[in-house]
Structure formats: C-alpha cells, structure tokens
Amino acid sequence: MGSGTGVLVLFAHPAFQRSRVNRVLSEAPKRVEGVTFHDLYEAYPDFDIDVATEQELLLAHGSVVLQHPFFWYSTPAILKEWQDLVLEHGWAYGSHGTALRGKTLFNVITTGGREDAYKPEGHNRFTMRELLAPIEQTARLCGMRFLPPFVAHGTHGMTPEEIEAHGRDYERLLEAIRDGLVDVELAQTYPRLNADLDQIVRRP
Ligand SMILES: Cc1cc2nc3c(=O)[nH]c(=O)nc-3n(C[C@H](O)[C@H](O)[C@H](O)COP(=O)(O)O)c2cc1C
Structure with missing residues (x-):
C-alpha cells in the first residue's frame, strides 16, 4: 500500500463559471501526462462524495495536489467534506491506517x-504556511510529506499575461513532481513552491 505513481489533482471551485485564475490554472494538469485532474464540485454537486472511489484514486497516485481558491483562509467547503469522509480511521490514520504513507x-x-498581506505585520497577520497548519498536520498524521503551497497571490489585479505565467509555472511544477525532480529539502525553506522554481526543480 501507499505506492502509486503520478499526480492526483483534487480541484475545488464552487463557482467555476465565474473563475478567472483557476480557469486558466486548471488547464495545466490536463496538459501533463501522468496527472489526473478530478473536479470535486463537478463530480459531487450535492456533496455526495463516493468514499471508495476517492480512496482508490488516492491509492493509485504518489502525489496529491489540492487546487482551490483561498476561501476564508482555508479551502472551499467540499475539500473539508472530502477530508472528513475520505480520510477514514484505520485507512488513512490509526495503527492500521497506512494507505497514504509516503x-x-x-x-x-x-x-x-x-x-505582503500574508505576514505577521500584514493585513492578514499570518503566513500562508501558518494558515495551512490544519492541512499540514492532517497530512503528517496520515504519514504524508507536506510541501509548501504553490500560490498565485493578488488575483483581483492580475493581468491575463500574469495568469498565463502562473499556469506555465504550475505545469512545470507538476512535471517536476511527477518526475521526482523537486528538491524537497530546499523547497521546505521557501514560503511557496513557485517562489523560485529554477532553484527547487533539479535538472534531470
Ligand atoms: C467566499 C470567499 C472567501 C474568500 N476568502 C479569501 C481569503 O480568506 N483570503 C484571500 O486572500 N482571498 C479570499 N477570497 C478571494 C478569492 O480567493 C479569489 O477571488 C480567488 O482566489 C480568485 O480565483 P478565481 O478567479 O479562480 O475565482 C475569497 C473569495 C470568496 C468568494
């Protein structure tokens, strides 16, 4: 258990028809071979999450990406529901729960x-990494390795060119994750994975 190759992207945007940035970003996983793109609001408009299907998807992949807009310093609601239902005791955690290890x-x-709003002296007072602590600790409890987030900040003023650039960076990161080319130790020293991709992506 716990093996699986490739990358699973769990996508959550409750108003995708109004999205500017995730609309473009969500094209990146579809361009990369070995990446599975799974739109949770599309699959489960009534939040009726199929736990067995979700667990099979997790088992079949080596890396998991949660892609979403930041909503109230957290994820959209379906990702919380997904955690609550899919990460079962005895499967994801607990003495016999080893499915996600590694x-x-x-x-x-x-x-x-x-x-610059996401720092102690900034408007939002906490860093992104601090605000993601519940997800980081959930991953740890399940024996998973948690990396800093990829973040596209300042969506309201973002130009189409800037959005496209984030999409290309996301694509490059997914390829590097799939190929095991991310320097994980170095990545942990950055606030976000896309702070300096030239540094954290090793050459093949
Ligand atoms: C319900 C709701 C809550 C939000 N909460 C935050 C927040 O806590 N922090 C933040 O920086 N932006 C927040 N935003 C702004 C969204 O993150 C932003 O509109 C979104 O990332 C833009 O991506 P999109 O073009 O794909 O929709 C919130 C937006 C909504 C609708």
Whole structure:
C-alpha cells in the first residue's frame, strides 16, 4: 500500500463559471501526462462524495495536489467534506491506517490578498504556511510529506499575461513532481513552491 505513481489533482471551485485564475490554472494538469485532474464540485454537486472511489484514486497516485481558491483562509467547503469522509480511521490514520504513507501532498492556491498581506505585520497577520497548519498536520498524521503551497497571490489585479505565467509555472511544477525532480529539502525553506522554481526543480 501507499505506492502509486503520478499526480492526483483534487480541484475545488464552487463557482467555476465565474473563475478567472483557476480557469486558466486548471488547464495545466490536463496538459501533463501522468496527472489526473478530478473536479470535486463537478463530480459531487450535492456533496455526495463516493468514499471508495476517492480512496482508490488516492491509492493509485504518489502525489496529491489540492487546487482551490483561498476561501476564508482555508479551502472551499467540499475539500473539508472530502477530508472528513475520505480520510477514514484505520485507512488513512490509526495503527492500521497506512494507505497514504509516503505520498506527497501540497496545495495550489489562488488568493485575492497580495503576498505582503500574508505576514505577521500584514493585513492578514499570518503566513500562508501558518494558515495551512490544519492541512499540514492532517497530512503528517496520515504519514504524508507536506510541501509548501504553490500560490498565485493578488488575483483581483492580475493581468491575463500574469495568469498565463502562473499556469506555465504550475505545469512545470507538476512535471517536476511527477518526475521526482523537486528538491524537497530546499523547497521546505521557501514560503511557496513557485517562489523560485529554477532553484527547487533539479535538472534531470
Ligand atoms: C467566499 C470567499 C472567501 C474568500 N476568502 C479569501 C481569503 O480568506 N483570503 C484571500 O486572500 N482571498 C479570499 N477570497 C478571494 C478569492 O480567493 C479569489 O477571488 C480567488 O482566489 C480568485 O480565483 P478565481 O478567479 O479562480 O475565482 C475569497 C473569495 C470568496 C468568494
């Protein structure tokens, strides 16, 4: 258990028809071979999450990405429901719960707030990494390796060119994750994975 190759992207946007940034970002996983894109609001418009299907998807992949807009310093609601239902005791955690051990997890997030708002002296007072503590600890409890998030900050003023650039960075990161080319120790020293991709993506 716990093996599986490739990357599973769990996508959550409750108003995708109004999305500017995730609309473009969500094209990146579809361009990368070995990446499965799974739209949770599309699959479960009534929140009727199929636990067995979700667990099979997790088992079949080595890395898991939670892609979503930042909503109230957290994820849209379906990702919380997904955690509550899918990460079962005796499967994901607990003395016999080893299904996710050794897998990698990180968030891909868009925020209305600018990067300098997410610091102790900033408007939002906490860093992104601090605000993601519940997800980080959930991953740890399940024996997963948690990486800093990929973040596209300041969505409201973002130009189409900037959005496209984030999409290309996301694509590059997914390829590197799939190929095991991310320097994980170095990545942990950055606030976000896309702070300096040239540094954290090793050459093949
Ligand atoms: C319900 C709701 C809550 C939000 N909460 C936050 C927040 O806590 N922090 C933040 O920076 N932006 C927040 N925003 C702004 C969204 O993150 C932003 O609109 C979104 O990332 C833009 O991506 P999109 O074009 O794909 O919709 C919130 C937006 C909504 C609708």
